[in-house]
Each structure stands twice: as C-alpha cells, then as structure tokens.
Amino acid sequence: MRILVPLKRVPDPYARIRLNADGSDIETTGLKFEINPFDEIAVEEAVRIKERATCEIVVVSIGKPVCEEQLRKALAIGADRALLVETDAAFDSLGIAKVLNGVMDREKPDMVIMGKQAIDDDNNQVGQMLAAIRGLPQATFASEVALSGNSVSVTRETDTGQETLEMPLPAIITTDLRLNEPRYIALPGIIKARNKPLDRISLADLGVDPECRVRVTELRQPPPRKAGRKVDSVDELIAALRDEARVIR
Amino acid sequence: MAILLLIALDASDAVPLAAFAKSYGKPFDILCFLGEGPAGLGAERVLAANLDAPPPADALANGLKGLCEGYAVVAGAASMFGKDYLPRLAAALDRPMVSDVTEVHDANTFTRPMYAGNFLARVQVDSERFVVSVRTTAFSEPDREGLSAVEAISLPFDGPTRRVSVSESGGGRPDLTQARVVVSGGRPIRDAETFEKLIGGLADLLGGAAGATRAVVDNGIAPNELQVGQTGKVVAPDLYIAAGISGSTQHVAGMKDSKVIVAINTDPAAPIFEFADYGLVQDLHTAIPEMMDKLRS
Ligand SMILES: Cc1cc2nc3c(=O)[nH]c(=O)nc-3n(C[C@H](O)[C@H](O)[C@H](O)COP(=O)(O)OP(=O)(O)OC[C@H]3O[C@@H](n4cnc5c(N)ncnc54)[C@H](O)[C@@H]3O)c2cc1C
Ligand SMILES: Nc1ncnc2c1ncn2[C@@H]1O[C@H](COP(=O)(O)O)[C@@H](O)[C@H]1O
Numbered sequence: 001m002r003i004l005v006p007l008k009r010v011p012d013p014y015a016r017i018r019l020n021a022d023g024s025d026i027e028t029t030g031l032k033f034e035i036n037p038f039d040e041i042a043v044e045e046a047v048r049i050k051e052r053a054t055c056e057i058v059v060v061s062i063g064k065p066v067c068e069e070q071l072r073k074a075l076a077i078g079a080d081r082a083l084l085v086e087t088d089a090a091f092d093s094l095g096i097a098k099v100l101n102g103v104m105d106r107e108k109p110d111m112v113i114m115g116k117q118a119i120d121d122d123n124n125q126v127g128q129m130l131a132a133i134r135g136l137p138q139a140t141f142a143s144e145v146a147l148s149g150n151s152v153s154v155t156r157e158t159d160t161g162q163e164t165l166e167m168p169l170p171a172i173i174t175t176d177l178r179l180n181e182p183r184y185i186a187l188p189g190i191i192k193a194r195n196k197p198l199d200r201i202s203l204a205d206l207g208v209d210p211e212c213r214v215r216v217t218e219l220r221q222p223p224p225r226k227a228g229r230k231v232d233s234v235d236e237l238i239a240a241l242r243d244e245a246r247v248i249r
Numbered sequence: 250m251a252i253l254l255l256i257a258l259d260a261s262d263a264v265p266l267a268a269f270a271k272s273y274g275k276p277f278d279i280l281c282f283l284g285e286g287p288a289g290l291g292a293e294r295v296l297a298a299n300l301d302a303p304p305p306a307d308a309l310a311n312g313l314k315g316l317c318e319g320y321a322v323v324a325g326a327a328s329m330f331g332k333d334y335l336p337r338l339a340a341a342l343d344r345p346m347v348s349d350v351t352e353v354h355d356a357n358t359f360t361r362p363m364y365a366g367n368f369l370a371r372v373q374v375d376s377e378r379f380v381v382s383v384r385t386t387a388f389s390e391p392d393r394e395g396l397s398a399v400e401a402i403s404l405p406f407d408g409p410t411r412r413v414s415v416s417e418s419g420g421g422r423p424d425l426t427q428a429r430v431v432v433s434g435g436r437p438i439r440d441a442e443t444f445e446k447l448i449g450g451l452a453d454l455l456g457g458a459a460g461a462t463r464a465v466v467d468n469g470i471a472p473n474e475l476q477v478g479q480t481g482k483v484v485a486p487d488l489y490i491a492a493g494i495s496g497s498t499q500h501v502a503g504m505k506d507s508k509v510i511v512a513i514n515t516d517p518a519a520p521i522f523e524f525a526d527y528g529l530v531q532d533l534h535t536a537i538p539e540m541m542d543k544l545r546s
Contacts, residue, residue: 013499017364026364038480093336094345117480122363123348124332128306129340137307137410140333143473153413157473159258159329159482161417165305167410177463177480178473213345213379218371219363225505228526230517234539237511237529245509245526247430247488248455248544 001055003046004109006100007039007074009067010120019219026219035070038115040077041175044182045113045145047078053147056080058107062099064088068198075193076185082198083107085206093121095210097129102206104134109170111152116141116174127174137167141176251293252277253317255325256286257303257334261427262326263287265388269324269381272353280316280402291394296402306334308408310341316404317342327382328426329482339380346380347372351387365479366502386426386485386506418472422449423458425475430457431486433477433504435494436464437515437533444470447537448492454544460484462500478503492533496521513537 011017012032020027035043046057059074060083061067071082085099104112117124131138139145139154143162146153155164157176203209231237241248254266254277263279267290270277278294279286282303286295303309317323317338325331327349339346352360354371359381363370425431432455434448444465452459461471463478477484479502489507494500496512496519504510505524512525513533522528529536 011364013365017367019368026368092345094340094343097340119479120364122365122479123346125336125339125346125348128333128336129346131307132310132337132340137305137408138333138337139410140306141329157329158415160419160474161415161472163415164413165410166413176473178467211375213375214347215373215375216363216370217358217373219368220371222362222366222369222505225510225524225526228510228522228528230522230528230530234529234531234536234543237527238540238543240527241488241509241511245488247509 001053001111002107002109003049003055003057004104004107004112005039005042005046005057005059005074005079006112006114006126007043007059007061007070008036008115008118009033009061009063009070010036010118013037013119019221023219033066033069035073036115036118038117038119038175040182041177041179042113042115043074043077043079044180045175048180049145049147050078058083058109060085060100060103062087062091062096071198072193073185075196075198076189077183078189079196081196084198084200085203086200087203089203090212090215091210092212092214093123093125094129095212096126097133098210099203099206099208100126100130101133102208104130106206111169112172113145114172114174116176127172131172134172137171138174139165139167139171140174142173143176143178145173145179251275251320252322252324253320254279254292255313255323256281257325257328257330258283259326259328259424260284260287262328262385263290264390265385266324266326266383267291268388268391269350269353269383271391273322273356278320286399288397288399289393290391292397295397295399297399298402298404300406303330304406305408305410305412306337307410308406309334310337311408312404312406313338314341316402321378322381324381324383326385331382335380335382342378342380344379345374345376346382347374348382349384350381351384362502365498366505367498384483386483418474422452423456425458425460425477425482425484428458428484429486430455430488430490431460431477431484431504431507432457432490432492433460433462433494434465434471434492434533435462437493438465438470441470447533451490451537451541454541455488457486457488462494462497491521491525492537494521495519496524
C-alpha cells in the first residue's frame with residue numbers, strides 16, 4: 001500500500017506574526033517555519049499505519065526549495081520518500097488540489113492523509129477539492145482511522161459530536177487535532193532521513209499549470225479591542241455586567 | 250446571474266446568509282436540505298430538498314452540482330458541516346472558493362480572516378462563478394420582506410461513502426455559535442464533573458452555552474464540539490466569560506468578536522486580559538461558585 005501525505009511549510013503557530021513594511025504580506029525575516037501542525041499529525045498517522053502494515057509513505061510539498069526543510073523533517077518522523085514540486089508561483093486551493101491531482105496520477109496512492117487546514121491561510125479546502133477532482137470518497141476532520149482490507153472507517157468531528165464513515169479505498173482523509181499526538185523526533189531518525197530520497201519535480205513534469213483565481217490584495221490588522229479594566233471582586237464584576245455593560249439581568 | 254444560498258443543518262443560518270446575499274443587491278434563491286425553507290427573507294424561490302439527514306459530502310456534492318451550475322455565486326455557512334461539503338462542491342464545479350467571508354466589498358471582493366485572525370485579508374476572486382463559505386456571526390439581520398412559496402425539489406444524492414454511526418452529546422444547552430452568552434473553561438479544569446458544575450452551571454444560570462479550549466478537549470474533559478478557536482468554532486455572543494484561559498492566539502481567534510469579554514485568571518499577566526473588558530484575578534474554583542450564588546439570589 002502507498003500513502004501520500006501532502007504537507008505545507010507554514011509559520012510556527014506560536015510565533016508572533018507581523019506585516020512587512022508595505023503591508024503586502026507577512027514579514028518573514030527571522031520567522032520560524034514548521035510543517036503545518038495538521039500535516040504533521042497526518043505524517044504521524046501514516047507512520048503509525050506503517051508500523052502495523054506494509055506500506056510506503058510519500059510526502060509531497062508544493063513550493064520553494066526551502067520546503068525541503070519540512071520534507072526532511074517528515075522523513076525523520078518516518079516517511080520513506082519525499083517529492084518537492086518546485087515552484088515560485090502562488091496558487092489558490094483549487095490550484096494546489098490540481099497539482100496534487102497530478103502527483104496522484106504519478107504516485108497512484110491508495111490513501112491520502114493530509115491536514116484539514118493550513119494554519120496560515122486557514123482555508124480548509126484542499127483535501128475536499130482533491131477528493132472531488134478525483135471522484136474519491138473523503139473523510140474530513142478525522143479523529144480515528146481504522147483500515148480493514150480495501151476499505152477504511154473514519155471517525156470524524158462534527159458540529160454536534162462525532163460520526164463514523166466507511167468508504168472504499170482509495171480515499172482522502174483530512175486530520176483533526178485529536179487524531180494523534182506527533183512523536184518527538186529522535187536523532188537517529190534525523191540522521192537516517194538525510195539518506196532518504198527527495199526528488200525535485202516541476203509543474204511541467206506533472207503536466208499541470210493551474211490558474212490562481214483567488215488573490216489576497218491586502219492584509220491589515222483588525223481594529224484592536226479597546227482596553228478594559230480589572231475588577232476587584234465578584235460583586236464588582238456582577239455590578240459591571242448588570243449596570244454598565246447590561247449583558248446580564 | 251443569481252445567487253444560491255444553501256441551508257444545511259441549521260435553518261437559522263438562512264438569516265445571516267440572506268444578509269450576505271443582500272449585500273450584492275442581486276436576486277437570490279434558497280435551498281434547504283432539511284425541513285421547510287424560511288419564508289420572508291426576500292428570496293425569489295425557496296427550494297426544499299426534504300432530506301431526513303444530509304448525506305456525506307461526496308453524495309451531497311454530486312447531488313447539488315447540476316442545480317448549482319445555474320447560479321453564479323453559491324454560498325453556505327462556514328460551519329464544520331459547510332467546511333466539509335462546500336469545497337468539494339466548488340471543485341466539482343471547477344470553481345474557486347473563498348472561505349469564512351466576514352464582509353462583502355463588491356461582487357468579487359471580500360474580507361476574510363487569515364493567520365488565526367491576526368490579519369484581515371482583502372481577497373479578490375478573478376471569476377464570475379465561485380463558491381463562498383460565510384461566517385454567520387459576521388452578518389446580522391437582513392430586512393424582512395415578501396413571502397416566498399416553498400417548492401419541493403428532488404436531487405440525485407449518491408456517493409460511495411456510508412455513514413455507519415453518529416454520536417452526539419447534546420446536553421440541552423443552546424448552540425455555541427448562536428448563544429447570547431458563552432462561558433468557556435480552560436486547562437485548570439481537571440475533570441468533566443467540575444467542568445459541568447462550574448462552566449455548565451454558570452452557562453445555565455445565564456441562559457448560555459458552554460465552550461472550552463483545545464487543552465480541555467484534548468484532555469477528554471469536554472467534547473470536541475465545544476472547542477472555540479481558530480480550528481474549532483467561532484463565536485460572537487453578547488457576553489463571553491473565559492475562565493482559566495491564557496488567551497492563546499488560536500483561542501482568541503474564535504472569540505474576540507464577542508461584544509463583552511470577561512476573563513477570570515489567577516495570573517494577572519495572562520494575555521487574555523489584553524482582550525477582556527472586565528478582568529478578575531482570582532481562582533475560578535472560588536470565583537465561579539461565588540458568582541453562581543450571587544446570581545441566584
Ligand atoms: C494547530 C493548532 C490549532 C489550535 N487550535 C486551537 C483552537 O481552536 N482552540 C483553542 O482553544 N486552542 C487551540 N490551540 C491550542 C492553543 O495554542 C493553546 O494551547 C490553548 O488554547 C491553551 O488552552 P488554555 O488557555 O486552556 O491553557 P493554558 O494556556 O495552559 O492556560 C491556562 C490558564 O489558566 C490560568 N489558571 C491556572 N489555574 C487557574 C485557576 N485555578 N483559576 C483561574 N485561572 C487559572 C493560568 O494562569 C493560564 O493563564 C491550537 C494549537 C495548535 C498548534
Ligand atoms: N503548498 C502546499 N503543498 C503541499 N500541501 C499543501 C499545500 N497547501 C496546502 N496543502 C495541503 O492542504 C491542506 C489544507 O490546506 P488549506 O485548504 O489551504 O487550508 C494542508 O493541510 C496541506 O496538507
């Protein structure tokens with residue numbers, strides 16, 4: 001079996017992010033980058049599947065050569081092989097899904113596990129779009145994945161609780177926070193990862209050239225909340241909520 | 250060309266979605282998956298698919314595709330349910346999609362939050378036809394007008410995925426995203442019983458909903474559907490009470506548009522106080538029971 005895990009290089013979720021001088025984008029100087037946390041959960045899940053069954057894990061990232069850092073990290077976690085689809089171009093989610101569709105044509109995976117959402121653009125779109133393009137079943141926001149033979153059973157988080165879906169493979173699964181806790185990467189893994197294959201390919205190699213039809217034209221800071229105040233006691237809090245803010249009776 | 254609003258699980262989504270559609274000044278239709286469609290929001294047509302339960306996303310997108318071809322803009326709520334099927338529908342239609350729209354500038358330009366709400370992005374869609382998920386908390390009541398008759402419609406929902414079970418904790422409290430008051434608890438709450446007694450108890454006294462941080466949900470103390478934040482639910486109640494919550498970017502992303510924010514935290518330097526209208530530096534285990542006593546009397 002082959003599992004494909006797409007992963008995106010994103011700013012460290014705990015970093016403080018600023019705008020650049022002309023406000024056209026975020027300031028990246030000095031910013032730490034990581035594997036998108038949901039994608040790291042996806043890599044971890046694939047590795048756990050591999051620990052129980054024979055399979056090959058291929059990780060893929062679309063972007064500039066620096067994405068190799070994140071691909072190497074995924075190899076250190078336990079992926080077998082990495083692909084960098086090297087490009088400077090910006091894509092919208094549908095564009096990324098079309099590139100991944102090209103990667104699927106080439107790799108023919110039995111399953112794709114990926115993040116539900118990139119924590120920079122917060123789109124939550126690519127997995128669902130890829131599933132539609134390939135006409136494959138999807139299970140988003142997964143908190144549990146169980147393989148049996150040629151099908152997979154996925155428990156997913158919903159607005160009101162959880163539900164379990166069953167679908168034939170190949171299928172696309174997107175991860176939620178409760179699926180697993182990614183392992184700490186030990187030194188031997190990092191050393192071993194240096195010798196694992198990492199191939200660079202171009203959009204032309206995949207025969208894809210998607211347009212970008214959703215563009216960010218400006219980023220700005222939301223208006224700050226006006227400063228509040230500390231109260232000294234529960235009595236003062238209740239009085240303030242009743243008489244000043246008038247939000248309770 | 251007209252707009253189609255998709256009302257998935259929650260009929261009350263029709264109100265903010267109609268407000269979204271009206272900001273275009275173009276005619277719009279409504280399709281309700283469950284039950285009768287809402288009349289009186291100014292839709293040209295109200296269609297009802299009369300499903301018992303909405304099918305999984307693959308069948309849903311298959312069934313909706315044909316109908317949606319006839320509309321320039323297709324929009325639904327950015328609930329977890331909407332986030333599941335709307336992008337799939339967009340790709341099935343080969344259309345781009347804009348997620349979590351909070352403001353409409355013109356026919357092709359929107360505002361949406363990015364980077365956990367740290368920035369508001371102005372986003373332009375270079376296409377006449379696209380799909381939008383709307384952040385319902387950002388749109389209010391549209392003018393009520395006219396009555397539209399509801400027409401039944403039958404759509405070909407079919408797909409390879411089977412839903413084998415559903416588990417819902419329910420609990421009888423108002424829905425988080427619609428409640429007027431939300432009381433949320435953070436990491437210092439150590440067990441489900443305390444969560445229910447303090448967070449649930451205070452929420453009940455105020456007629457509100459209970460919420461939680463990721464820490465509490467990860468610890469198995471509150472169910473996943475109560476997680477408020479960047480990757481959970483986004484709420485904007487009149488009153489949000491954050492008890493034992495540090496104020497991480499990811500949590501704040503889900504609650505900072507609340508009208509009045511109260512923080513109860515033992516650490517006077519906790520970042521949550523930068524967002525709070527009223528801050529109380531106290532242990533939540535004593536502050537909340539005292540608050541409940543005083544509200545009762
Ligand atoms: C990819 C990703 C997605 C995430 N998505 C979300 C999300 O959607 N929602 C979310 O909430 N988080 C999310 N997080 C997690 C987030 O970064 C924080 O870790 C989390 O919000 C912290 O929860 P907390 O405030 O309960 O805990 P902590 O940060 O540990 O804060 C606990 C607070 O309680 C105070 N305290 C301690 N004891 C008491 C007491 N007895 N009485 C009163 N106060 C007390 C402490 O001073 C402290 O400020 C995400 C993280 C990542 C990486
Ligand atoms: N440039 C990229 N390279 C590889 N995978 C990506 C890229 N962008 C997005 N993805 C994948 O798509 C998921 C959802 O992203 P999004 O729809 O942008 O929130 C991410 O978690 C990744 O798995």
